[in-house]
Amino acid sequence: MKCPFCNAESTQVTDTRENDEGDIIRRRRRCNDCDKRFTTYERIELKMPQVVKKNGSRAEYEREKLLGSMRLSLRKRPVTVESVEAALDRIESKLLALGEREIPSEKLGELVMRELKKLDKVAYIRFASVYRNFEDAEEFSDAIREVSPHPRAKPRSKS
Incomplete structure (x- = not known):
């Protein structure tokens, strides 16, 4: 995952949590280069034909x-x-x-x-x-x- 602040390729996950329904994962990340923190969300995406x-x-x-x-x-x-x-x-x-x-x-x-x-x-x-x-x-x-x-x-x- 690229850092949104400095575009560095190296980031580290510091915390991972699921929402109550279990369909979204929230990840706290830290950039190894600029040391800034940011959050990403992962959710299932189903594409119908x-x-x-x-x-x-x-x-x-x-x-x-x-x-x-x-x-x-x-x-x-x-x-x-x-x-x-x-x-x-x-x-x-x-x-x-x-x-x-x-x-x-x-x-x-x-x-x-x-x-x-x-x-x-x-x-x-x-x-x-x-x-x-x-x-x-x-x-x-x-x-x-x-x-x-x-x-x-x-x-x-x-x-």
């Missing part, structure tokens, strides 16, 4: 934007805010685990659909219909069959 849209443009990942899309799909559905937040945390963990600088929007959409499928089947269908750009009723039927636990039995005709 950029989202590459279908048209090739790039945008910063925005948790709030993703949350808004999920809320729209979950509107008037019996899903808790905590469940949605946990789903978003899982999506972000997967994005970070990929270790990529960029992620196609399609891949992000698939991660969202996977989480929505676990949370609420109706929300999944709503999101999928917009995300996959359903063109007709058959595509809705396919998506519904995909989340149905078993095919419905045909009603028996009375003879």
